[in-house]
Amino acid sequence: MANAQANEHKSYHWIREEVAKLDPYKDYAMIYRLTNTYGLSDFINNLMYSLTFPNFVVTPQGAQAVWREDGGKVRGKGCQRVEKTENNNTVWWYYGPTHPKTQKSVARINELHQYWEKQYPGNFSHNSDYVYTAAFSAVLMHRFRLRLGLSGISEKEKIANHLFWQEMCKYFKAAGPDGKVNVDLYDFPKDFDGCIKYCEEFENTPKEGTEQGHLIAIGIYEQFAFRYFPPMLRWFGYAMPVALSLPTTLATHKVKPVNPVLKAFIVWLVGMFFWISAFLADPKVSFTEEIEGLSREERTEREKHLASIDKQYAPYFTKKHVNDWAGATCPYHQAMTRGVDGSTAKYGEVPLS
Numbered sequence: 001m002a003n004a005q006a007n008e009h010k011s012y013h014w015i016r017e018e019v020a021k022l023d024p025y026k027d028y029a030m031i032y033r034l035t036n037t038y039g040l041s042d043f044i045n046n047l048m049y050s051l052t053f054p055n056f057v058v059t060p061q062g063a064q065a066v067w068r069e070d071g072g073k074v075r076g077k078g079c080q081r082v083e084k085t086e087n088n089n090t091v092w093w094y095y096g097p098t099h100p101k102t103q104k105s106v107a108r109i110n111e112l113h114q115y116w117e118k119q120y121p122g123n124f125s126h127n128s129d130y131v132y133t134a135a136f137s138a139v140l141m142h143r144f145r146l147r148l149g150l151s152g153i154s155e156k157e158k159i160a161n162h163l164f165w166q167e168m169c170k171y172f173k174a175a176g177p178d179g180k181v182n183v184d185l186y187d188f189p190k191d192f193d194g195c196i197k198y199c200e201e202f203e204n205t206p207k208e209g210t211e212q213g214h215l216i217a218i219g220i221y222e223q224f225a226f227r228y229f230p231p232m233l234r235w236f237g238y239a240m241p242v243a244l245s246l247p248t249t250l251a252t253h254k255v256k257p258v259n260p261v262l263k264a265f266i267v268w269l270v271g272m273f274f275w276i277s278a279f280l281a282d283p284k285v286s287f288t289e290e291i292e293g294l295s296r297e298e299r300t301e302r303e304k305h306l307a308s309i310d311k312q313y314a315p316y317f318t319k320k321h322v323n324d325w326a327g328a329t330c331p332y333h334q335a336m337t338r339g340v341d342g343s344t345a346k347y348g349e350v351p352l353s
Contacts, residue, residue: 029096
């Protein structure tokens with residue numbers, strides 16, 4: 001009741017007013033919460049996931065650990081994978097790096113990495129993969145807004161974003177020579193501009209690309225389109241994240257860019273959405289609070305809905321893309337035709353509680 005009453009008294013643009021009062025060096029976690037967890041939706045989160053995650057699997061070790069042999073959850077449980085990523089991210093963004101909920105979430109990811117490190121020795125030992133992911137996350141919305149033709153984030157937000165992800169890096173671990181995921185990360189950039197430079201250097205370093213990376217990228221783009229667009233418009237749903245993705249990532253994954261005219265329209269459309277949103281009243285409740293406020297029945301219904309979409313998506317993707325790129329000779333394409341879409345398919349399920 002108290003929270004409801006407090007929300008009712010929030011002003012039209014209360015978020016920017018609160019941020020203006022805060023010190024980015026001391027209150028970086030609160031600034032990050034205010035600027036990253038309000039105004040979200042499943043659609044926006046899925047779109048951002050689809051134009052973000054392919055960047056993290058441009059290396060052979062990253063692609064292999066995610067696609068594996070049968071497509072993993074990218075193909076078998078695409079929506080549920082987005083949901084778990086979304087849940088983890090919004091917990092970090094809302095509660096901040098030092099909160100027990102965030103640290104429990106990160107510890108769980110380290111456990112997952114430990115499991116998969118045993119299956120793919122050495123794949124989780126690359127410090128640069130982790131640092132790039134964190135640096136990319138720190139500059140994500142700034143670079144994204146600039147690509148849309150909008151202004152970047154404020155100097156205060158830049159400081160807060162950098163400090164937030166610098167702190168987050170203290171809790172993620174890489175694998176050591178003994179295969180144990182317990183090695184501290186190092187070389188995270190010293191400031192926001194350093195994060196941009198780190199990302200640009202990583203992205204502009206030539207990479208050969210892999211069949212697995214290609215399949216992950218188009219699998220993620222297709223999942224977004226399949227979830228939110230009717231059959232006749234899925235071509236447009238697929239084009240949205242492709243048009244908004246980094247050219248270097250598309251080139252590495254051998255994904256055909258969108259027609260320049262269509263790309264310009266999508267950039268304008270999404271940019272207009274963000275521009276108009278700035279003039280609307282700030283949301284009074286964060287996305288994290290909305291999800292945590294769901295009843296057990298609502299959560300169960302949500303899970304069933306996502307599972308039903310995934311059940312249809314896996315065979316849809318297989319039929320559409322089994323012969324892509326090197327499909328005739330690629331073992332990862334061919335694995336999609338060997339019955340792995342049956343009712344007993346586990347898609348790389350991890351035997352952890």
